[in-house]
Amino acid sequence: MSNRKKPQSGGQMGHGPGGGNMMMMGQKAKDFKGTLRRLLAYLKPRRNELIAVFFAAIMSTIFMIVGPKIMGTAITELFEGAYGKFQGVPGAAINFDKISQILLLLAGLYVLSSLFNYIQQYIMSSVAQDTVYDLREDVNKKLEKLPLKYYEGRPNGETLSRMTNDIDTIGSTLQQSLTQFITSIVTIVGIIIMMLSISPLLTLISIVSLPLSIFAIRPILKRSQKHFADQQRTLGELNGHIEEMYTGHQVVKAFGHEKQASAQFTKVNEELYKAGSKAQFISGIIMPMMFFIGNLSYVLISVVGGILVTQRSISIGDIQAFITYSKQFTQPITQTANIANIIQSTVAAAERVFELLDEEEEVKEKTTAKLNRANGAVTFEHVDFGYGDDLLIEDMNIDVLPGQTVAIVGPTGAGKTTMINLLMRFYELNDGKIKIDGFDTRNMSRSDLRRNFGMVLQDTWLFNGTIKDNIAYGKNGATDDEIFAAARTAHADNFIRTLPDGYETVLNEEASNISQGQKQLLTIARAVLADPPIMILDEATSSVDTRTEVFIQKAMNRLMEGRTSFVIAHRLSTIKDADLILVMDQGKVIEQGTHSQLLEASGFYADLYNSQFSESVAG
Numbered sequence: 001m002s003n004r005k006k007p008q009s010g011g012q013m014g015h016g017p018g019g020g021n022m023m024m025m026g027q028k029a030k031d032f033k034g035t036l037r038r039l040l041a042y043l044k045p046r047r048n049e050l051i052a053v054f055f056a057a058i059m060s061t062i063f064m065i066v067g068p069k070i071m072g073t074a075i076t077e078l079f080e081g082a083y084g085k086f087q088g089v090p091g092a093a094i095n096f097d098k099i100s101q102i103l104l105l106l107a108g109l110y111v112l113s114s115l116f117n118y119i120q121q122y123i124m125s126s127v128a129q130d131t132v133y134d135l136r137e138d139v140n141k142k143l144e145k146l147p148l149k150y151y152e153g154r155p156n157g158e159t160l161s162r163m164t165n166d167i168d169t170i171g172s173t174l175q176q177s178l179t180q181f182i183t184s185i186v187t188i189v190g191i192i193i194m195m196l197s198i199s200p201l202l203t204l205i206s207i208v209s210l211p212l213s214i215f216a217i218r219p220i221l222k223r224s225q226k227h228f229a230d231q232q233r234t235l236g237e238l239n240g241h242i243e244e245m246y247t248g249h250q251v252v253k254a255f256g257h258e259k260q261a262s263a264q265f266t267k268v269n270e271e272l273y274k275a276g277s278k279a280q281f282i283s284g285i286i287m288p289m290m291f292f293i294g295n296l297s298y299v300l301i302s303v304v305g306g307i308l309v310t311q312r313s314i315s316i317g318d319i320q321a322f323i324t325y326s327k328q329f330t331q332p333i334t335q336t337a338n339i340a341n342i343i344q345s346t347v348a349a350a351e352r353v354f355e356l357l358d359e360e361e362e363v364k365e366k367t368t369a370k371l372n373r374a375n376g377a378v379t380f381e382h383v384d385f386g387y388g389d390d391l392l393i394e395d396m397n398i399d400v401l402p403g404q405t406v407a408i409v410g411p412t413g414a415g416k417t418t419m420i421n422l423l424m425r426f427y428e429l430n431d432g433k434i435k436i437d438g439f440d441t442r443n444m445s446r447s448d449l450r451r452n453f454g455m456v457l458q459d460t461w462l463f464n465g466t467i468k469d470n471i472a473y474g475k476n477g478a479t480d481d482e483i484f485a486a487a488r489t490a491h492a493d494n495f496i497r498t499l500p501d502g503y504e505t506v507l508n509e510e511a512s513n514i515s516q517g518q519k520q521l522l523t524i525a526r527a528v529l530a531d532p533p534i535m536i537l538d539e540a541t542s543s544v545d546t547r548t549e550v551f552i553q554k555a556m557n558r559l560m561e562g563r564t565s566f567v568i569a570h571r572l573s574t575i576k577d578a579d580l581i582l583v584m585d586q587g588k589v590i591e592q593g594t595h596s597q598l599l600e601a602s603g604f605y606a607d608l609y610n611s612q613f614s615e616s617v618a619g
Contacts, residue, residue, distance in 0.1 A: 032347055060117040074102040160239060161236035170349055185332070191329050205301055227275055227278040228344050234272040236352070238268045294329075367445045372448075396432070396587075405579050406579065408568050424453060425449055454535050467496055490522075534564045535563050581598055581605065583604055
């Protein structure tokens with residue numbers, strides 16, 4: 001029942017370049033039928049379970065539908081016995097034995113109906129959860145394949161909303177509404193058959209209410225669709241805003257932007273309120289309208305049925321059964337109409353999920369080269385790169401030997417971090433080649449490439465877990481001794497052991513229960529544990545005090561021994577011993593050499609170094 005079979009391809013939706021954009025205000029689903037077909041493709045591998053659900057729904061409904069007819073037989077038996085006795089008919093009496101048998105049969109049918117209903121719900125819950133599981137898996141795999149520019153161009157909360165709220169909406173519809181829809185359809189058909197068997201005339205009166213109901217709710221369904229789309233869109237915006245404000249709450253408070261943040265929240269919340277209110281109000285009109293039309297039909301049936309009973313054209317039990325059927329007849333129609341409304345919301349949610357699944361992925365890998373552990377030779381050959389039409393890096397040529405320490409310096413926006421992003425293949429080149437040990441990085445898998453790099457960034461990233469787990473993130477299967485050794489190398493062991501729980505101290509979501517400098521030490525320990533052949537240090541000591549910086553610099557020097565290292569630094573005093581210093585400006589390497597060579601050249605680097613030295617003396 002819980003076997004998770006992957007769905008067949010449902011076809012790609014042609015959203016074009018803007019496929020991942022959020023729905024515009026008041027816009028309907030771009031492709032309702034296409035999105036619905038694609039969603040149904042996730043159910044296709046579970047057709048056998050769905051057939052079982054359909055069969056169980058039919059059996060449950062049949063046993064339930066037959067109930068009023070049998071109950072009518074018991075009422076007729078009771079009425080005729082009592083009426084005959086009242087009229088003084090000889091031998092007339094109520095046959096309690098027969099009525100008891102009828103009631104026992106009725107009870108048995110209701111038990112069987114409940115049993116099949118349970119089976120139906122049990123199977124459908126498994127189908128729904130497995131389908132949602134597949135959707136989440138596909139979205140998760142997609143997120144791993146998306147390029148860095150996707151995450152940089154969208155709020156995190158918007159992506160989270162698509163993966164959580166929208167998929168949950170789909171799951172709820174599958175688990176609840178789909179079974180209700182099947183049951184409602186079977187109930188409608190079954191009730192019509194039972195009503196025809198009692199009285200075609202009364203059946204005609206009941207069925208007339210059906211086209212009236214459809215005619216009444218059709219314009220409502222059309223209007224509700226765009227409001228449900230707006231509701232999903234604004235919910236994503238609200239999640240994005242909340243995620244940004246709460247993760248950056250210290251900055252918000254520091255700059256006194258609480259009122260602006262609150263005003264923005266109120267604005268988006270108001271949009272969500274309006275969209276949700278309109279959607280719920282319009283959909284809420286459906287139920288009263290259906291009840292009104294149904295009650296008109298109910299009254300008319302009662303009047304005509306009463307006349308037929310007086311004419312002895314129909315038994316009292318049958319008219320009672322028919323009235324029950326007529327009352328039940330409106331319920332599945334109402335449910336079907338309500339479910340149709342829910343489907344509008346579900347398709348709007350599904351389209352947002354499929355827009356994410358249709359986003360442009362990273363360039364497909366060409367794994368013609370295998371790199372287990374690199375020696376560390378790195379070459380840039382005529383590299384061109386730009387985030388848009390304008391090139392940020394143009395004709396870059398660098399040759400780094402194994403074991404060399406390469407420092408990259410330059411003003412803000414010179415292209416230092418961009419160069420590292422290209423080295424790690426976070427972005428694809430416009431032209432040229434980057435080679436590791438002579439192999440073009442585009443001809444090897446990204447996992448093989450990145451396995452050879454260790455990174456310590458200015459922005460620390462730690463997850464909710466113990467300090468030991470955070471350090472162990474750098475190496476699968478790391479032992480405690482390896483973790484402790486890495487922490488000692490990074491000069492993190494002393495402060496860790498002063499904490500109440502030591503290495504078992506749990507970091508909260510923002511890791512705000514330790515200082516920024518301590519967080520940086522943990523990321524350095526993680527890089528030490530990974531033991532990569534190539535190290536990337538992006539202002540790794542920028543968040544620590546001067547005394548700690550001296551310790552870390554010594555640790556970094558030991559760590560970089562025998563490894564190729566790329567060091568991005570603004571404080572030039574920290575990279576005087578580098579084997580090669582690359583001076584970048586406006587995406588180009590304008591100078592390169594050792595510290596002494598660049599000072600003797602009296603160029604851009606010399607001016608930059610002397611200005612920092614002068615500032616430090618003046619300070």
